[in-house]
Amino acid sequence: AISQALVEIMGGRIEVTSTVGVGSTFAFTIAWPLAARPERRAATGVDWLSSGRPERRRRDDAATHESAGRERPGSGPADPSTLPGRSSPIPPTPGLRILLAEDNVINQKVAQLMLARGGHRVDTVSDGLEAVQAVGAVAYDVVLMDVHMPVMDGLEAARRIRGLGDSIRQPVIIALTASATTEARQACLEAGMDLYLTKPIRPAELAETLATVTGAGTVLGDCPDAAPIASRPDDAVIDYEVLGYLDDVGAETKGWLLRSFAGQGESRLRAISAGIEALDHEHVVELAHRLRGSSATVGASALAAVCAEIEVAATRQEPITAGQVARLGTAMDRTLSALEPFMHPVREPEPEPESA
Incomplete structure (x- = not known):
C-alpha cells in the first residue's frame, strides 16, 4: 500500500506479475524530466x-557529475501540492x-x-x-x-x-x-x-x-493565512491542523499510518509502564521519546505532552508518579478514540455497470 501510494503521488503506476512457485515481480513507471539544480542561496x-x-x-556540481559519469535525474511533483486551508501551492523544487x-x-x-x-x-x-x-x-x-x-x-x-x-x-x-x-x-x-x-x-x-x-x-510569510479550522470537542486531544497534513497521502495510506501508530503506541505504552516499574530510566527515556515523536506527527498533542513530561522526569532520574502513568493511559485512550474515524476510511461504492 505504501509503495502504491508513493508511485501514485508522483503520477505513475505500479504493476505486478506473479508465477506460482517462482515469485512476484513488481514494476513501476514514472515520468521524470531531467532538471539542472541551481546554486543554493540563503533566503529569508x-x-x-x-x-x-x-x-x-x-x-x-560539475566535478561531481563528471566523477559520477552521468547526470542525476530530478523532477518536480506531477501536480503541485496545496496545504490544508491554503490557496497557494508549495513552490516546486528540483x-x-x-x-x-x-x-x-x-x-x-x-x-x-x-x-x-x-x-x-x-x-x-x-x-x-x-x-x-x-x-x-x-x-x-x-x-x-x-x-x-x-x-x-x-x-x-x-x-x-x-x-x-x-x-x-x-x-x-x-x-x-x-x-x-x-x-x-x-x-x-x-x-x-x-x-x-x-x-x-x-x-x-x-x-x-x-x-x-x-x-x-x-x-x-508570503503565503496566505490558513483558513480557520472548526473546533471539535476533542481539540485538546488532537491537533487537527497537523492531522490534516496527512490528507495529501490519501485516505487509505493515512488510515494505514494511523493504524500503525495505534498498534505501536499501545505496545510502547505497556513497555513504558514496565520500565517505570523496573526503575529503568534510560529505557523509559527512549520509549517516551519515540512515542512522543510519533504522537506529534499524527497530531496527538495531548499524548505527546504527557510523553514529554515523563521523558523529562526519567532523564532527570526523578520518580514518575502513579498520576503521571494514569494520565498517560488516559491520553492514549482518548487519542485512539479520536483517531478511530480516520483509521478505517469508507471506500466510495463502485459504480454499477450500465444495463444493456
Whole structure:
C-alpha cells in the first residue's frame, strides 16, 4: 500500500506479475524530466543556523557529475501540492537526493511521503552511525537528521560527517528535533548542521527549506493565512491542523499510518509502564521519546505532552508518579478514540455497470 501510494503521488503506476512457485515481480513507471539544480542561496523565512554556512557548503556540481559519469535525474511533483486551508501551492523544487535519518517508523513513512510528493529521491537509515556510513558511500544533496537516535545521535553523526571534510561531497544537514530551545539550536550549529526544523514536520516548512537549499525558495510569510479550522470537542486531544497534513497521502495510506501508530503506541505504552516499574530510566527515556515523536506527527498533542513530561522526569532520574502513568493511559485512550474515524476510511461504492 505504501509503495502504491508513493508511485501514485508522483503520477505513475505500479504493476505486478506473479508465477506460482517462482515469485512476484513488481514494476513501476514514472515520468521524470531531467532538471539542472541551481546554486543554493540563503533566503529569508528559513532557519539557517549560520548566515555564512550556505556559502561554505556550496559544492562543485560539475566535478561531481563528471566523477559520477552521468547526470542525476530530478523532477518536480506531477501536480503541485496545496496545504490544508491554503490557496497557494508549495513552490516546486528540483528533485534532490536526500538521506532521511530517523529511527521512528511512523515519522519515517510520513516524511518519505512528503518528500516523494516533492519529487525527491529518498534513502532512509535508522541511526546516526548508518547515516555517516551512507554519506560516505553516496553523494547526497541533503541529510534530514533526527537529533535523538539510538547507537549514535544526530549531533555526533553531523560532527563525523563534517570531519570527513573534502573526502566526500558535503551535504546540507537539516536538524529534525522536537526541541525549539536556544540551547538545542546552538548544539546543532556547533555540530555542523546547517538548518533546523522542529517536529512535527509541516509540509510548507519542509518544502520551503528544501527550496532554499536549491535557491528556489520564497518567504513563508508570503503565503496566505490558513483558513480557520472548526473546533471539535476533542481539540485538546488532537491537533487537527497537523492531522490534516496527512490528507495529501490519501485516505487509505493515512488510515494505514494511523493504524500503525495505534498498534505501536499501545505496545510502547505497556513497555513504558514496565520500565517505570523496573526503575529503568534510560529505557523509559527512549520509549517516551519515540512515542512522543510519533504522537506529534499524527497530531496527538495531548499524548505527546504527557510523553514529554515523563521523558523529562526519567532523564532527570526523578520518580514518575502513579498520576503521571494514569494520565498517560488516559491520553492514549482518548487519542485512539479520536483517531478511530480516520483509521478505517469508507471506500466510495463502485459504480454499477450500465444495463444493456
